[in-house]
Amino acid sequence: MTTNSQTPRPAKTPPRSSARNDLDRIEATGSPWWAQAPSVAMACLTVAVTPFKLLALVADTAVSLCFLAVFGTVGLWYIGYIPDQTVAEVLGSVGQRLLGILEGTGLL
Structure with missing residues (x-):
C-alpha cells in the first residue's frame, strides 16, 4: 500500500538578481572587463579598415594587370605576332x- 505522505520540500531560495548573475559571471572569468578593451578596440579598427584593404587589393590587381598587358604586348611585338x-x-x-x-598646357 502506498501512502501519499507529503515529504517536506526544501525552502525555495529567492531568485537571484540579474546584476548578481552578471557579477558572478565576471568573477568567474578571472579578469576585469577593461582587460578586454584592447582586443575589442583592435576588432573595431579591423572592421573599419577592411574596406580600405579591399580597395587597395583591387588597385594592386589593376596595376598588376596593366603591367602584364604592357609587357605581354611588348613580348608579342618582339616575337613578331604584332607587326611593326x-x-x-x-x-x-x-x-x-x-x-x-x-x-x-603651354609647356611647349
Whole structure:
C-alpha cells in the first residue's frame, strides 16, 4: 500500500538578481572587463579598415594587370605576332595626344 505522505520540500531560495548573475559571471572569468578593451578596440579598427584593404587589393590587381598587358604586348611585338606598322600607328597616335596635352598646357 502506498501512502501519499507529503515529504517536506526544501525552502525555495529567492531568485537571484540579474546584476548578481552578471557579477558572478565576471568573477568567474578571472579578469576585469577593461582587460578586454584592447582586443575589442583592435576588432573595431579591423572592421573599419577592411574596406580600405579591399580597395587597395583591387588597385594592386589593376596595376598588376596593366603591367602584364604592357609587357605581354611588348613580348608579342618582339616575337613578331604584332607587326611593326601597327606598333608605329599606335605609338604615333599616343605621341600626338601627348604633344596636344603639352601644347594645351603651354609647356611647349
